[in-house]
Amino acid sequence: MAFFEENTAEALPPQDLVTEITRLKKARNAVILAHFYQESEIQDLADHVEDSLGLARRAQTTDADVIVFAGVHFMAETAKILNPTKKVVIPDLAAGCSLADSCPPDEFGKFKISHPNHFVVSYINCTAEIKAMSDVICTSSNAEKILSQIPENRPVLFAPDRNLGRYLMEKTGRNMLLWDGSCMVHDIFSEKRILQLKTKHPAAKIIAHPECEEKILQHADFIGSTSKLLNYVESDASNEFIVVTESGILHQMQKKVPHKTLLAGPPEDASCACNECPHMRLNTLEKLYLCLRDLSPEITMDEGLRLSALRPLERMLEWS
Numbered sequence: 301m302a303f304f305e306e307n308t309a310e311a312l313p314p315q316d317l318v319t320e321i322t323r324l325k326k327a328r329n330a331v332i333l334a335h336f337y338q339e340s341e342i343q344d345l346a347d348h349v350e351d352s353l354g355l356a357r358r359a360q361t362t363d364a365d366v367i368v369f370a371g372v373h374f375m376a377e378t379a380k381i382l383n384p385t386k387k388v389v390i391p392d393l394a395a396g397c398s399l400a401d402s403c404p405p406d407e408f409g410k411f412k413i414s415h416p417n418h419f420v421v422s423y424i425n426c427t428a429e430i431k432a433m434s435d436v437i438c439t440s441s442n443a444e445k446i447l448s449q450i451p452e453n454r455p456v457l458f459a460p461d462r463n464l465g466r467y468l469m470e471k472t473g474r475n476m477l478l479w480d481g482s483c484m485v486h487d488i489f490s491e492k493r494i495l496q497l498k499t500k501h502p503a504a505k506i507i508a509h510p511e512c513e514e515k516i517l518q519h520a521d522f523i524g525s526t527s528k529l530l531n532y533v534e535s536d537a538s539n540e541f542i543v544v545t546e547s548g549i550l551h552q553m554q555k556k557v558p559h560k561t562l563l564a565g566p567p568e569d570a571s572c573a574c575n576e577c578p579h580m581r582l583n584t585l586e587k588l589y590l591c592l593r594d595l596s597p598e599i600t601m602d603e604g605l606r607l608s609a610l611r612p613l614e615r616m617l618e619w620s
């Protein structure tokens with residue numbers, strides 16, 4: 301296969317890329333884990349396509365030698381924290397997360413010090429440094445369950461997503477101190493355009509991810525993590541849905557319910573594809589091929605930091 305290894309991936313036609321990725325995956329004893337927000341061709345090649353919690357569990361228990369994480373950096377980092385003997389690679393090391401970026405460790409450290417009695421619950425969309433400063437981690441799938449296990453008289457500091465935090469306060473009735481972070485994709489949906497779409501499709505159910513703003517969530521018939529949204533379109537009797545989250549999820553939804561109508565939640569600006577995460581979409585089939593070929597870029601981490609971030613992650617998995 302020297303031919304492929306000496307040529308740029310961009311020169312390969314897509315079919316050859318698929319064949320090569322499949323061959324290399326076997327040769328490397330690798331597992332490809334993909335988030336629902338990845339390009340559809342990456343989802344179709346992955347061994348597992350799941351939400352953040354599902355992918356963390358897969359990463360923890362895999363017996364593959366290499367984890368190829370088709371997602372963003374904090375997800376691949378979580379895989380490394382949970383399963384350090386595996387080589388964890390990501391197609392594009394620059395695939396970050398605006399939500400994780402909205403919580404810089406030095407500022408969060410000061411915030412935490414000024415609230416010493418608070419139990420720190422961090423959404424998994426954060427850096428290893430923030431995880432290391434947390435008591436427990438949660439995802440949008442298990443957040444309510446995690447919160448229910450913290451003694452009621454203990455004040456809670458929730459970071460970094462203010463939208464998810466506010467939603468959880470309303471849902472559980474528990475007051476929390478919120479870090480003021482958010483996701484650039486879930487902040488961009490247009491209430492006006494969603495309601496216009498609903499007027500054109502009155503039978504459609506509005507379903508939304510809890511990272512959306514309150515003005516959007518107030519119109520939702522169902523709110524949940526990506527996997528819960530996927531299950532909902534399958535189990536609910538309706539035939540039309542307005543899906544207010546990153547549009548990559550529509551691929552798996554369409555596969556599960558090809559007979560149903562799925563409408564992507566519109567962003568404020570009608571001319572942009574702002575309901576696609578620019579970080580997630582940095583990963584391409586070409587980069588996935590190169591990553592498997594070169595086993596790079598690799599996720600590496602200081603062992604002290606890893607151990608500090610592991611404790612709250614393990615607690616999350618125990619409590620879920």
Ligand code: 13P
Pocket residue numbers: 336350351352353425439440441483511524525526527
């Ligand atoms: P979940 O897949 O856990 O719902 O998370 C959504 C998300 O924003 C990932 O970046």
Ligand code: SF4
Pocket residue numbers: 337372396397398399400425483484485486546577578579580
């Ligand atoms: Fe981060 Fe938002 Fe992209 Fe998810 S969709 S990776 S939260 S920026």
